[in-house]
Amino acid sequence: MPRWLVRRLGWGNTEGLAFVAQAVLFGMAFSSPSPRVWLGVFVAAALINLVAWLIALGWRRAIVDTPTSRIASAAQGYVELIGAARPLPDTPLFSPFTLLPCLWYSFSVERRRNGKWQPAEQGQSETPFLLDDGSGRCEVDPLGAHILTTHKEVRTQGDERHTERLLLNGDRLYALGDFVSYSGARVPLDRRIDIGNLLAEWKLDGADLQARFDLDRSGDIDTAEWQLARQAAEREVERRHQEIRNQPTWHRLQKPRVSKPYLIANYPPEKLGRRYAWIAAAHLGLLLGCLFGIAWALHATG
Numbered sequence: 001m002p003r004w005l006v007r008r009l010g011w012g013n014t015e016g017l018a019f020v021a022q023a024v025l026f027g028m029a030f031s032s033p034s035p036r037v038w039l040g041v042f043v044a045a046a047l048i049n050l051v052a053w054l055i056a057l058g059w060r061r062a063i064v065d066t067p068t069s070r071i072a073s074a075a076q077g078y079v080e081l082i083g084a085a086r087p088l089p090d091t092p093l094f095s096p097f098t099l100l101p102c103l104w105y106s107f108s109v110e111r112r113r114n115g116k117w118q119p120a121e122q123g124q125s126e127t128p129f130l131l132d133d134g135s136g137r138c139e140v141d142p143l144g145a146h147i148l149t150t151h152k153e154v155r156t157q158g159d160e161r162h163t164e165r166l167l168l169n170g171d172r173l174y175a176l177g178d179f180v181s182y183s184g185a186r187v188p189l190d191r192r193i194d195i196g197n198l199l200a201e202w203k204l205d206g207a208d209l210q211a212r213f214d215l216d217r218s219g220d221i222d223t224a225e226w227q228l229a230r231q232a233a234e235r236e237v238e239r240r241h242q243e244i245r246n247q248p249t250w251h252r253l254q255k256p257r258v259s260k261p262y263l264i265a266n267y268p269p270e271k272l273g274r275r276y277a278w279i280a281a282a283h284l285g286l287l288l289g290c291l292f293g294i295a296w297a298l299h300a301t302g
Contacts, residue, residue: 081253110163139253178254
């Protein structure tokens, strides 16, 4: 199964993409009585349903098979987390239409033309937020995640319809993604390079360098004075390195580097598992129907 096809038909943006694609295909076929056209449509739809069925099974397997980790003891890599949604400090976020305080939002705007609603604009926030499971806190990056939420608001104003989906402070979140921990103790530091860089930085401000280290006021920094400057740079680098080492451990959940589900939802995992089981069953049923359609079209063209 080609990876580009999996990415194109996957649920990174919408679970309904495969169904919409098939609706378009069959809409085209209904305008033509040719069995050859129907054969091509049934073959294309069968491939779409095959890939979508495999994707849905993969998402369900990830939800069911990935054990829940605790933030304080989670291993680095792909994990499942469950906890309360919290905002990051000093990162207020408000939904664009209802102006509700939230942690994440997506919106879409549709305009009525010729009696039909047509998409006009859409977008979503990219501000990170926190997941707190009692053992610790983890920053969650919504970029690239498939987000499911029960908070949905639809408002119609004249010929425009606005739809908002939100995650709110206190929501109980389920999350699947790559867990990465950052700690000052793990930051790679090079004392020699940092001292050289600091001295080069000081050289750029010659007046300040002379004011600090030209002790005999000769207008030049001699060897002994340069040695004092170097010792001062060593002390400053040691202080900076110690500050970095003392930084507390910081956790982050982000989109996996490999093609694994990145899912954030305020649904319980049991409901999510059933959701993708039903989606897989729907695509399997459509796949079988397409296979019967292929057999019919082959018979009609023969």
